[in-house]
Amino acid sequence: QVQVVESGGGLVQAGGSLRLSCTTSGFMFDQYALGWFRQAPGKEREGVACLGNSGRDIWYDDTVKGRFTISRDNAKNTVYLEMNSLKSEDTATYYCAADPGIGRYCGVGILDAWGQGTLVTVSS
Helix, strand or coil: CCEEEEECCEEEECCCCEEEEEEEECCCHHHCCEEEEEECCCCCCEEEEEECCCCCCEEECCCCCCCEEEEEECCCCEEEEEECCCCHHHCEEEEEEECCCCCCCCCCCCCCEECCCEEEEEEC
C-alpha cells in the first residue's frame, strides 16, 4: 500500500524558515519523481517544486525560486522542502506527491500518490 505523509508545517513569521518532510512507503522510492504542491484558501492547487528520480532534474515555480529547496533522501524514502524567506503569500496547505505526472520533472502519473497535506501559515 502506497503511503505519503507530510509533516513540518506550522506558523512562522514572514522572513522565517520551515522544513517540510514527506515520508513514503509502499513503492520503490528511488524509481519515481517527487513533488511538492500547495493550495491556498480559495485558490487552485499549484506546483511548487519537483525532483526527478535521479535527483538531478529539478523544477521550481518562479514564485519560490531562490527561496525553496527540494531534496530527497533515498535511504530514508523521504523528500524535503526547505523553505526560507517565507512570505505571507506562501501561506497554504502543502502537499507531497509521488509521481504526480503534473508539470516538469514531476513524473508520468503512474503512481499519482498524494499525502493529506500540512498547513503552512506565514504571518506578516
